[in-house]
Amino acid sequence: MDFKLDPADEAFRQEVRAFLKENLPPDLARRGACGFHPIRADQRRWQRTLFERGWGAPNWPVEYGGTGWSHLRQFIFDEECALAGAPATDNGGLRMFGPVIYTYAGAELKARLLPGILKGELYWGQGFSEPGAGSDLAALATRAVRDGDEYVVNGHKIWTTGAHTCDIIGLLVKTNPEAKQRGISFLCVDPATPGITVRPIIDIGEAHSLNEVFFDNVRVPVSNLLGEENKGWTYAKAVLENERATSAEVPLNKRKLAQLRHIAMHERSDGCRVIDLPGFAPRLAQLEVDLRALEWLTLRALTEKSEGAVLPYGSLLKVRGSELVQRIGELTVEALEQYGSYLYAEPGEDPDAKPDWPPGPDYAPGVVADFMYRRAATIYGGANEVQRTIIARSFLGL
Amino acid sequence: MDFKLDPADEAFRQEVRAFLKENLPPDLARRGACGFHPIRADQRRWQRTLFERGWGAPNWPVEYGGTGWSHLRQFIFDEECALAGAPATDNGGLRMFGPVIYTYAGAELKARLLPGILKGELYWGQGFSEPGAGSDLAALATRAVRDGDEYVVNGHKIWTTGAHTCDIIGLLVKTNPEAKQRGISFLCVDPATPGITVRPIIDIGEAHSLNEVFFDNVRVPVSNLLGEENKGWTYAKAVLENERATSAEVPLNKRKLAQLRHIAMHERSDGCRVIDLPGFAPRLAQLEVDLRALEWLTLRALTEKSEGAVLPYGSLLKVRGSELVQRIGELTVEALEQYGSYLYAEPGEDPDAKPDWPPGPDYAPGVVADFMYRRAATIYGGANEVQRTIIARSFLGL
């Protein structure tokens, strides 16, 4: 065992920090640090900046334009970006779908899809869940029937994050209705294709990131099939595993905890800082303790991964990471008191628009909206109850 | 709705308090207030005192020698006794079995059993659980075969509290092995009957209250059958319901919380009272909050009972009452620090014996032993998991 941080990794951290200081525009950082869903324009702009630096895909191998960084360096990079307030990059393209594309897709599809992700020009939506297939994803009913060089798709997807702004949808469809998992295929679908209707789902933070997507005789070229027909379940599982691997969201939680500290040191009660109110700091300390535990469980997951992990790290991290983001949000809303009750509605996609917000300190907008949206953290990516069953069955043999 | 306490009830409280002040010997109170299992000799002495005052059975109707008190008065009485440190009276005889006897037994059995309970001369043991029948009580296997005027009993009971000091055992047996619930009968068994062997079970507090009881061709007169043959399940359910009705143990929890306060005000850290250490008092306050919630849920259960309760109060109270006693114990052990780690072994049944204990303040002995024993609180009387299932099915219709 060796717990020393490699000096080269520490130098790398400084390099990232310097880069951020120089290249992250303050307006992006300001919007990135608040709790609203990131603005697509900001994400594009920032992804382009990273791409130009050669850091477009920290988690991809060099041959596909990635950095080839170790897991630890990726972790350092993500952490520095989060703490600096950089906009979240496209988790869908970079982490969930990209690796599945370069692992399973044919050469043509790779060439067509990967560069756009790198440059921030191809954003992904995830067309997996359906009204009748949530935690039980394999129960999906959206049909794709082959008709010459095309599939004809009919069905109804739900919880499609960013379907209203994305450039491509990773769609799970039934190509063999007789089979369950083995009848599922994976199509890459242009959301502008005729027959597709996107209906916004407003979340309880009064923000719009989720959608329903209806497919009415949508024709998708067979060349947009990922890998082989009826093998989509394999790819989907890989996508979900990729989602869970980062699901502790340690960088995000660090940013949120830093924000909570900031708020607790600036909000006051009769002149006394909220952080100095009796009982507040120990609760903050408990969150710090739990974040550190999660951070080092993540580091173990990253370094043990190459060794062939036995522990179901993804599930462990998903459960506690999602709980932590909710608990941090809860204390932040409490620290804000009345400003934690005010409705600061999402400002929308135009970065220059001035929203008509209620009064309050700069750090108030977005906090409660995010707190509300994060109720979904223990649900999305496989509800925590499902993760516990996975842990109990797969590892504990119950 | 009327929340005013009747002045007559308040006067009653003062009467009880005065009685306790005058009649509760200090040595009994001292031993009663510590965490060790009550000494049988103390219990007998105290029960006799109560009996002579006419308060031998606060929860029984007058016709059987009870007080006929309202539920509220019983509650006040129990609370005052607990806070004064009176030894626990025989819960088995007075609360669990007595009411079942006077409700279901024939005249002869009533006359034979009830007076002894009142006078503190007939202590009850509960012969229900078996190694293969815990939460699933109806799976019990102890057999009773009728042979003339006697039943011949063979089997093996476990978790029999006080079997080593009790005067009678309420025993569930299978009289019809073909049936499940409908093949169960209820026998009142003298533990001195030949063929009965009692094996102590030492609990993790290194104390002895639990036992295993083995029955080897034990002959029990048919006249000791409670009610009808094969209807024992009805009586057993009534016993368990009686057990759960008081299972929040609010008086006990009040005494324990008062003890915790006492300890927290006397233990010190560099001269500072433990109660004044940052973070301690809010945790104490949380216990107070939860105790008050439980207290008033109990009051509702008591007053709504006569109205035909719909809520499964017994299960609600059992779950939170057992959790609370464990949480109070946890904080008390923490408040004691090193004295919470010391083994102060149970002093035994002789009230005058001086145990060879490690050093420490007067209030230390018994605390950690009780904390250990109370791990069983969430298990005995139907594990909390079973209670949650009962709540979900019976009331919520899940």
Place this chain on the structure above:
Amino acid sequence: MDFRLTDEQEMLRDSARRFLEKECSLEQRLHAPVNGGFDAARWAQFAEMGWLAASLPEDCGGLGGDIVEAALLMEEFGRNLVVDPFWGIGVLAAQTLLAADADKARELLPLLCAGELRPALAHHEVQSRGVIEHVTTQARPAGDGAWTLHGEKTLVMGGNVADRFIVSARTSGGSRDRQGITLFLIDANVPGLQRRDVRLIDNRWSAEVTLDGVRVTSADLLGAVGEGWAALEYGHARGLIALCAEAVGVMERAMWITRDYLRTRKQFGVTLNTFQALQHRMAEMLIELELSRSMVYRAMAYLVRPLAARQAALSVAKARVGQSGRFVCAQGIQLHGGIGVTEEYSIGHYFKRMTVFENELGSAQFHLEQLALRECAEPAAARAQN
């Protein structure tokens, strides 16, 4: 002690339930938030049905009820997540006015009962955080027995539709002294008063009120100069209980909505109610609900006790109801899955209501800390007996 409702109380509850389910369901008032959570015709109906009068004494135009009636109504409002400013105007402001000035109460409360007067309590300030005596708004002497008011009030519930404000201001003392707080009743459109309406995330409305040299005279006084605290405490005590009663309604309905969903929603080929982990979660929800209900009863019973015991009981209730409410409503969302976080489905709104609840009249943590202070200060013997 008797937890049964009287016939009158049962009638009140039943009629409220019928009316609200018919007229004020969540679906029906989707546009209410945009209109400031207020509908003049609806308010007139509230008055007509006697709801505004239910918990006020007869010499003030009321029906002679008390906190029980207010709590009954609030519980029904909670079930349906009613956004109309009943609590701010009909409980908090009305009860404060009642306690502040008997003459003015007899004069003004009949108008309130009739729906013709809508006062709001402009008392809370940015740095109050649950402390009733926190008042920094200044009443500066302006000669001739007049004062000018300077300060900022926040979370003035129902302030967006108020025609009067009961303003607390300091005529003497420091920012957290009980002495020196004076109450004034001022017109909503008096010169020097500025209002900004704020929608809360639970779709109720409040206002921020800025007082910049508002001139008041002794005619505007409620009660005696410097003696406003007792009336504020009186109003807050009743307001807190009413709020907790509302929360019980919120929790109860959230629980049943969730129960019904589990019985119909299928995953893995079976309905969700067959999963033991979810059954047990719901059992916990019921326990929390019923403990909270008990706390409301207890707080009502302790209203007649001396100040220290009353305040402790109120803190116990607010802390417990806040904790339970958050748990119950968060689990309501969790057990629904994705649909639970959508604005168009009901369950998430129950959680939003409980989130705002925590930010009103002191959080659970604030009240725990109040109790903790008592634990350190009071002799144990005294506590064990109350």
Place this chain on the structure above:
Amino acid sequence: MDFRLTDEQEMLRDSARRFLEKECSLEQRLHAPVNGGFDAARWAQFAEMGWLAASLPEDCGGLGGDIVEAALLMEEFGRNLVVDPFWGIGVLAAQTLLAADADKARELLPLLCAGELRPALAHHEVQSRGVIEHVTTQARPAGDGAWTLHGEKTLVMGGNVADRFIVSARTSGGSRDRQGITLFLIDANVPGLQRRDVRLIDNRWSAEVTLDGVRVTSADLLGAVGEGWAALEYGHARGLIALCAEAVGVMERAMWITRDYLRTRKQFGVTLNTFQALQHRMAEMLIELELSRSMVYRAMAYLVRPLAARQAALSVAKARVGQSGRFVCAQGIQLHGGIGVTEEYSIGHYFKRMTVFENELGSAQFHLEQLALRECAEPAAARAQN
């Protein structure tokens, strides 16, 4: 950063595991508690296998290992609930001695490694409660460079079988000053020293040591006069990590024992492992276990950091491991049902060990409060980056 064990470390762990499972199972040492938790022959074996030397430097007779080796051994001890005083003597006293006085360490630690010297650390006092610098035991000047020691020490782990005591005493300063603490090494049967042996509920033994005019001279000094704090901190840091590592072993074994029980125990006609609520509880136990293990790694990594960062990491670890350990072992009992609370079955002993853990080197709450003080004192920017 590399979480893999070296070959040597793996060998150490495997041999310890084999030996302990064979020789030190819970069943085998039922009588150990009565004998003071000590068996001279067993202790000689510990020495022979190099365990006492594993984490000491070579110039002190050690094998050149470090905290990792101590943690590996302690984790194995935890699995088997070993009661022998390895921690008190082989970690806490040995590491304190190592840091306190290089010359004496080179002289005495080889004897300790060989099993021929058993020093215990007599430092903790009744009112310490986790604060290392709490020392009220007095070293009063007695002329000729001598002192007399007066005071009481508690929870002297392994003190019942110690032949030497490392005593902390105050030569100057107040009861919680870091400066002014002096360490002395004294013989266990020196005049003026009284010992009372105490069995703890987890069946390990400690002693209360009363010093009533024990005469010491400069020859008994460990390190410089008044400079003992740094060595205590050094020893406590390693002791805390070793304790946390032991707790991970305790938790892990408790979890698997429970898993095995659920797979065989039947209720309602099926084995308990088929109940979803119990499956999910066990999933939570695994999560807590692995979070705790991560905390031990982190604490080891932070040992080389500056004092403030190191202490914070130690507090983080002790708090988290204490919380997790209590949960895991309490649930271990709960999932067993009745048999779990019996002294003759193993699972309850795991809970008892974790209960004592909470009372050693500061409770979870104590360490949370230490972290809370930092939160209030340090600028946020500095924290976010470490």
